Amino acid sequence: MLQHVEALEILLQGLCGVHKEHLRVHELCLKSGPNLGHVVSEVRLLCDLEHPEPWTVKHVGGALRGSGAEQLSVMVRNMVESKASKNVLRLFNVLGYKLDHELLRVGSAFHFKRGARITVTVSSINKMLKLHAIDDTVPVTLGIQVVEVTAPATSENYSEVAAAMSSFCEYLAPLLHLSKPGVSTGVVPTAAAAAASLMSDGGGTTL
């Protein structure tokens, strides 16, 4: 599997024309306390350990529903992000938000423009053995890496952005198939051969 990840990174580097960025993000998911708000609310705090300040605060809304959404090959959801100073965790604690879970995401990221501002991350998800112990983690699923492709869109252009993402994902097909979150595609039969070919080629091929 590790060989597949290296091959994927070589492929992405060739496709995007950009070098990978190291990804090491401490992600904390907070939920509102029992008496706060009419329904439970959730907020995510992200600390990029390569650049510890500022932090990122993220609110992830529900997925777009309906027949139009089902026909899209990507999930569309409302997302609001803001940078914030590093005491944001303390602020939310005082506001009555409690830590629900935390994880450490380690891997690489590629940012590029290809019909949309696309970000691809290849990362392993790790859990902490003690509270906030970012140096003492174990993988949630041993040997499995999560590949995420995301792009920002507006309510006017999301179908074009979805099309740009789908067409980009087709280039990754020999190695992996991407699906909407929560739907597993399984291992691609051609992955081993494609990885071996990419590794021997050394990434010299530009698609």
Add this chain to the structure above:
Amino acid sequence: MLDVWLKVLHWQPNAGTTVNTQILNEVSQCVESINGVKEGRWKATLTYYKPMLRDQSQATELPRDFLGISLPEQPNKHYFIIRGPRIVLEADSSFQTIMEKLQSYKSRVALYFEGFQYQLGDFQLRVGKVTPTHSDNLRGIIMEVEYLPLSSLEKSRQVMEEFVDIWQEAISKRSLPGHFMHIEPSFVEYGLSDHYSSQHTAVQYATVMAQLIATQSVQAARN
């Protein structure tokens, strides 16, 4: 020691008097009389947030002094302050949208600080009224003194203090029913560094507002 480049002062009316637009006009005239050159309008916004509780009767330790401030010099930023535990947070303006989406705190009162900006040598002065966003009721008068060291590299603290003394003398000659006051918050308690920033300014505004509210509560009790 922290070099303060900006001071926020507020009008403290004499006991038994209230703030009015006549005082604001006199203050503006006073700035012009000491050769302040009017540069344009200025506006800051302050919002108080209140927790949305499922059960109102249940005792809660949630903060009731949580406020957000937007400053004209940082149009893409928003500052959040909780005075009790001394927290100041700098965030993007979009943080306000996140607060709306979370539906756990709602904005209770919003106030504008608005008026004119003046240039006076190395100083920039902002004089304005404090009003609720939905009415013209004057709640207070505010003044910002910012030192822009264009010609001098002297330590700002002393220069600022000298300037504020001159200003206090000029305004006292008008025999108005009150005076300008400056309360310097303990920036260290807020975890702020010695390098002056907009976070320091936001903390000053929060402190001034607490003082204005306290003064008005005392007056309301007297009346």
